[in-house]
Amino acid sequence: MTNSIGELKDAACILAIGSNTTAAHPVIGFIVKQATRKGNKLIVANPREIELVRYADIWLQQNPGSDVALLMGMARVIVAEGLLDQAFIEQRGENFAAFRESLKDFDLDSVAQITGVPVAKIVEAARLYATTRPASIIYAMGITQHSHGTDNVMAIANLAMLTGNVGKPSSGVNPLRGQNNVQGACDMGALPNVYSGYQAVSNPAVKAKFESAWGVTLDDKPGLTLTEIMDAAHQGKIKAVYLIGENPVLSDPDASHVRKALEKLDFLVVQDIFLTETAQLADVILPGVSFAEKEGTFTNTERRVQRVRQALAPVGEARSDWWIACEIARRMGGKGFDFASPAQIMAEIARVTPSYGGITYDRLETGGLTWPCPDEKHPGTPILHTAQFTRGKGQFLPLKYKPPQELPDAEYPLILTTGRSLFQFHTGTMSRKVGGLNKFMGEELVEINPADAAALGIADGDTVRITSRRDTVAARAKLTATTPPGVVFMTFHFAESPANRLTSPALDPVAKIPELKVCAVRVEKLKQSVAV
Amino acid sequence: MDEIRLTVDGREVKVKKGATVLEAAQAAGVYIPTLCHDPDLEPYGGCRLCVVEIEKMRGLPTSCTTPATEGMVVHTDTPAANDVRRAAVELLCADHYSECLTCPQNQRCELQKVAAYLGITRLPYPKTTRTFPVDDSNPFFDLDRNRCILCARCVRACNEITCVGAIDLAYRGYQSKVATFGDQLMISSICKSCGECVAHCPTGALAPKESRRPTREVLTTCPYCGVGCQMSLGIRGHEIVSVRGKREDSPNKGWLCVKGRYGIGEFVSHPDRLTAPLVRRDGELKKVSWDEALDLVARKLASYQKGEVAVITSAKCTNEENYVFQKLARAVLGTNNVDHCARL
Numbered sequence: 001m002t003n004s005i006g007e008l009k010d011a012a013c014i015l016a017i018g019s020n021t022t023a024a025h026p027v028i029g030f031i032v033k034q035a036t037r038k039g040n041k042l043i044v045a046n047p048r049e050i051e052l053v054r055y056a057d058i059w060l061q062q063n064p065g066s067d068v069a070l071l072m073g074m075a076r077v078i079v080a081e082g083l084l085d086q087a088f089i090e091q092r093g094e095n096f097a098a099f100r101e102s103l104k105d106f107d108l109d110s111v112a113q114i115t116g117v118p119v120a121k122i123v124e125a126a127r128l129y130a131t132t133r134p135a136s137i138i139y140a141m142g143i144t145q146h147s148h149g150t151d152n153v154m155a156i157a158n159l160a161m162l163t164g165n166v167g168k169p170s171s172g173v174n175p176l177r178g179q180n181n182v183q184g185a186c187d188m189g190a191l192p193n194v195y196s197g198y199q200a201v202s203n204p205a206v207k208a209k210f211e212s213a214w215g216v217t218l219d220d221k222p223g224l225t226l227t228e229i230m231d232a233a234h235q236g237k238i239k240a241v242y243l244i245g246e247n248p249v250l251s252d253p254d255a256s257h258v259r260k261a262l263e264k265l266d267f268l269v270v271q272d273i274f275l276t277e278t279a280q281l282a283d284v285i286l287p288g289v290s291f292a293e294k295e296g297t298f299t300n301t302e303r304r305v306q307r308v309r310q311a312l313a314p315v316g317e318a319r320s321d322w323w324i325a326c327e328i329a330r331r332m333g334g335k336g337f338d339f340a341s342p343a344q345i346m347a348e349i350a351r352v353t354p355s356y357g358g359i360t361y362d363r364l365e366t367g368g369l370t371w372p373c374p375d376e377k378h379p380g381t382p383i384l385h386t387a388q389f390t391r392g393k394g395q396f397l398p399l400k401y402k403p404p405q406e407l408p409d410a411e412y413p414l415i416l417t418t419g420r421s422l423f424q425f426h427t428g429t430m431s432r433k434v435g436g437l438n439k440f441m442g443e444e445l446v447e448i449n450p451a452d453a454a455a456l457g458i459a460d461g462d463t464v465r466i467t468s469r470r471d472t473v474a475a476r477a478k479l480t481a482t483t484p485p486g487v488v489f490m491t492f493h494f495a496e497s498p499a500n501r502l503t504s505p506a507l508d509p510v511a512k513i514p515e516l517k518v519c520a521v522r523v524e525k526l527k528q529s530v531a532v
Numbered sequence: 533m534d535e536i537r538l539t540v541d542g543r544e545v546k547v548k549k550g551a552t553v554l555e556a557a558q559a560a561g562v563y564i565p566t567l568c569h570d571p572d573l574e575p576y577g578g579c580r581l582c583v584v585e586i587e588k589m590r591g592l593p594t595s596c597t598t599p600a601t602e603g604m605v606v607h608t609d610t611p612a613a614n615d616v617r618r619a620a621v622e623l624l625c626a627d628h629y630s631e632c633l634t635c636p637q638n639q640r641c642e643l644q645k646v647a648a649y650l651g652i653t654r655l656p657y658p659k660t661t662r663t664f665p666v667d668d669s670n671p672f673f674d675l676d677r678n679r680c681i682l683c684a685r686c687v688r689a690c691n692e693i694t695c696v697g698a699i700d701l702a703y704r705g706y707q708s709k710v711a712t713f714g715d716q717l718m719i720s721s722i723c724k725s726c727g728e729c730v731a732h733c734p735t736g737a738l739a740p741k742e743s744r745r746p747t748r749e750v751l752t753t754c755p756y757c758g759v760g761c762q763m764s765l766g767i768r769g770h771e772i773v774s775v776r777g778k779r780e781d782s783p784n785k786g787w788l789c790v791k792g793r794y795g796i797g798e799f800v801s802h803p804d805r806l807t808a809p810l811v812r813r814d815g816e817l818k819k820v821s822w823d824e825a826l827d828l829v830a831r832k833l834a835s836y837q838k839g840e841v842a843v844i845t846s847a848k849c850t851n852e853e854n855y856v857f858q859k860l861a862r863a864v865l866g867t868n869n870v871d872h873c874a875r876l
Contacts, residue, residue: 026789033695223868245846296850300760316807436671
């Protein structure tokens with residue numbers, strides 16, 4: 001997030017797009033709803049009638065995968081009606097002329113046709129967002145998990161810069177990160193192209209710095225992303241994987257392909273707290289500990305680094321994940337892994353990571369610190385880009401609408417989109433161990449619009465078979481108008497109905513994020529209600 | 533002028549403009565009994581316990597709804613105020629299930645606290661005889677209306693904090709009760725089980741099913757989504773028996789969702805947890821020592837070419853762990869093939 005969570009309450013207007021906030025980030029959902037309770041405006045853009053729609057002033061029910069058209073259509077209205085922040089564009093932006101030129105492709109009639117949103121609503125939403133300041137945009141995987149996910153994010157950035165909604169309190173571009181420490185894992189360089197603090201592996205100065213800090217020779221060629229690792233494993237190019245606390249057999253697109261890839265490995269080590277679907281394929285399983293049994297820090301979606309403190313002794317012989325990795329490194333002859341505590345690791349992180357330079361356990365004792373926090377006197381940075389952008393000026397990007405890579409046809413006439421339930425989490429490794437949560441949602445329920453269900457002869461609770469170009473999955477049907485006609489919705493929490501066996505592995509070319517939000521499927525009623 | 537000066541029970545106090553008389557009294561260290569007041573919620577003025585006398589003002593205003601003004605002189609512990617408080621609490625006690633020893637809120641109950649403050653040791657009224665059935669339909673908490681004092685803190689928490697509005701005060705007068713839409717069981721309502729109502733209940737009317745008290749608390753960060761809610765885990769032996777949100781210096785201001793409040797202890801202490809290293813031999817996973825497992829992993833990983841190995845790290849693990857994982861990949865395994873589920 002460019003801004004902090006607490007600021008959302010004072011955003012005069014919130015645009016929530018591609019985020020089922022109350023289900024996936026419940027406490028941020030509270031704050032968004034509290035803002036509407038004060039009379040602040042809320043625009044929800046979502047193909048599904050999610051809970052937030054009930055609180056919204058305007059609901060834009062765009063077709064899945066049409067976000068660029070919707071956002072550029074709104075930008076076109078803002079430019080045409082002169083609702084833009086001219087001073088901000090001149091002082092802080094560049095490439096505006098080319099961007100304005102690209103808006104010509106987005107005449108509102110075409111936009112309405114692509115998005116399924118009436119012209120009047122697009123105009124109304126554009127006016128509300130542009131004239132109600134400060135305005136904040138929140139988004140999540142509904143924006144990013146597309147083959148054009150990067151374009152979606154750029155379209156959001158364009159809209160925020162166009163209206164000067166960057167670098168000010170209660171404004172900004174605010175991605176809501178899904179996992180407790182996905183922000184931190186990225187910050188720490190658990191990515192193939194960067195070291196900690198997003199320092200590029202290909203940058204010679206950075207390479208030299210880490211070679212000196214670690215006393216080794218390093219590779220300046222970026223590595224493979226998760227999806228590429230799976231492909232490479234499938235092709236036999238990757239032979240061994242050390243996998244910690246992830247469950248790609250359920251979480252990754254085209255999961256059958258992922259399973260086959262992992263089965264092809266010569267050596268798979270899985271470190272986890274449970275025998276997950278992925279761990280069942282492992283040659284060696286190392287028992288890590290839960291968050292309650294270790295010391296450390298998580299960095300939340302607003303970039304706030306906060307302490308994790310040990311409350312319980314590890315179960316059985318389980319050990320902290322950092323200790324296990326250090327032991328492996330030492331036994332391989334690795335130098336610089338003699339840490340006695342996570343606090344010592346943080347001291348090294350601070351030494352080599354400018355944005356974490358001022359973060360110490362002593363300071364975190366009294367509360368979190370928001371990066372960039374370059375030195376020990378720095379109070380942290382809740383709002384980014386107040387004076388200038390990381391690259392200097394903010395670049396307006398001309399965009400083109402690209403449809404999802406897989407669209408419905410005669411054989412696969414429906415769109416499958418995926419998401420999360422409030423009552424489960426990700427692949428259910430933790431949440432499905434909780435009896436009460438299972439009482440609220442204990443199995444996958446495929447959401448189907450009653451109109452589609454009627455045409456397919458499907459009744460509420462029937463077991464249905466969902467088939468994509470990749471695989472077939474069975475689950476019970478839930479008839480609901482929450483999901484629009486032509487679209488079915490599944491979570492990916494349940495190993496018994498693994499939605500990601502269906503999803504498309506098409507990738508965004510820049511971010512390499514898979515298009516989990518759109519693939520084509522057909523749904524049939526199963527005669528007998530048993531699993532396929 | 534942003535500051536106001538007033539006098540509460542002879543003590544001069546400075547408060548910010550907009551503060552209530554109750555907040556001024558609290559700032560001056562003066563206790564005023566309250567039941568419906570909650571710093572997380574808007575002033576309500578329902579319980580009438582916070583009544584005070586204010587010079588040059590008629591009657592007994594409720595301090596929780598009266599704004600403090602410059603030069604105000606407040607008396608909190610007067611016979612007239614205490615008479616009103618006493619009458620209110622005596623009536624509440626007469627209609628309150630008073631088996632305190634077996635109440636989950638025993639010794640934390642705010643009704644106990646105000647009754648003790650007022651010195652109520654016997655009731656001038658007979659106890660009511662009606663009994664409400666306990667609504668135990670929610671898997672995480674019970675609603676026992678026999679212990680409810682109708683302060684509406686639960687209703688207001690559900691409206692003002694979560695904005696769900698699953699419960700309200702239904703019916704009139706003596707029939708009044710906290711109810712869901714259509715007076716259905718809690719489980720059949722639109723309740724999302726976040727437990728904000730439970731966290732804000734002053735008595736044992738809304739109480740978690742797990743009622744054992746922790747012997748110590750540990751402040752930490754929630755392991756579910758990316759909001760980073762700050763929470764205190766209540767520990768009893770080797771178990772987590774309670775979870776409490778942290779109000780100050782936290783992104784969540786004390787609030788929690790259903791998974792954070794009720795979805796942690798059970799998975800942490802689950803019997804299916806992995807407790808020893810396992811190695812596959814002849815297709816079967818066999819328990820081995822740490823030394824054996826770590827030596828095997830180190831030996832095998834060292835046997836591949838640099839580009840043939842990948843490390844997949846975890847968005848559930850800590851920063852320190854992810855730093856060590858990528859350092860292991862880059863500095864020891866010699867590869868930038870390191871990634872995690874950031875895109876999923």
